[in-house]
Amino acid sequence: xxxxxxxxxxxxxxxxxxxxxxxxxxxxxxxxxxxxxxxxxxxxxxxxxxxxxxxxxxxxxxxxxxxxxxxxxxxxxxxxxxxxxxxxxxxxxxxxxxxxxxxxxxxxxxxxxxxxxxxxxxxxxxxxxxxxxxxxxxxxxxxxxxxxxxxxxxxxxxxxxxxxxxxxxxx
Numbered sequence: 110x111x112x113x114x115x116x117x118x119x120x121x122x123x124x125x126x127x128x129x130x131x132x133x134x135x136x137x138x139x140x141x142x143x144x145x146x147x148x149x150x151x152x153x154x155x156x157x158x159x160x161x162x163x164x165x166x167x168x169x170x171x172x173x174x175x176x177x178x179x180x181x182x183x184x185x186x187x188x189x190x191x192x193x194x195x196x197x198x199x200x201x202x203x204x205x206x207x208x209x210x211x212x213x214x215x216x217x218x219x220x221x222x223x224x225x226x227x228x229x230x231x232x233x234x235x236x237x238x239x240x241x242x243x244x245x246x247x248x249x250x251x252x253x254x255x256x257x258x259x260x261x262x263x264x265x266x267x268x269x270x271x272x273x274x275x276x277x278x279x280x
Contacts, residue, residue, distance in 0.1 A: 140185060143177035145170045146258050158262060165258055169273055173254040180247035187240040190231065197228035 145166070152162045204221030211217055257273055 140178075140181045143174045143181065145174065146255055161262060165261060169254060169258055169261075172273065173251060173258065176247050176251035176254060180244055180251050183240045183244035183247055186238065187235075187244055190235040190238070190240060194228055194231045194235065197224050197231060200224035201228060 147162070152158075155162070201221055201224040204217050204224055207217035208221055254273065
């Protein structure tokens, strides 16, 4: 029996770069690069669609990958902002409880005030950066472009350029 089988808290260390479940979705580091809807191997499996796939690869895939990358960037920024605000709110609550417990000491009140100020500044910064609306806009564009990709392959979107323009203008 391995140590990781008996101690679930050690599992993330023994696996290597895997983080605890609480932190897995926290946006640290660089995101994985966006992938096109079909891999090269999948494209080679359909030689009859080679001309269409080549046109899509030239005209649509760069815009789709850019929209996916921008959506991921804005989503990670939004998650970081929300995590910082949540941590500062918890620190404010703990500081308030500490102030109630040790009323004779001024330091818990100072910590509470600083944490509350930090949470307020962070919330204002998040509103100015508009990361959630930008994430939603970029994700909507990426999904619309993905739909155009497959509609073009199935023959339901015959004019690729106008379909891409319509998908990009949905704001």
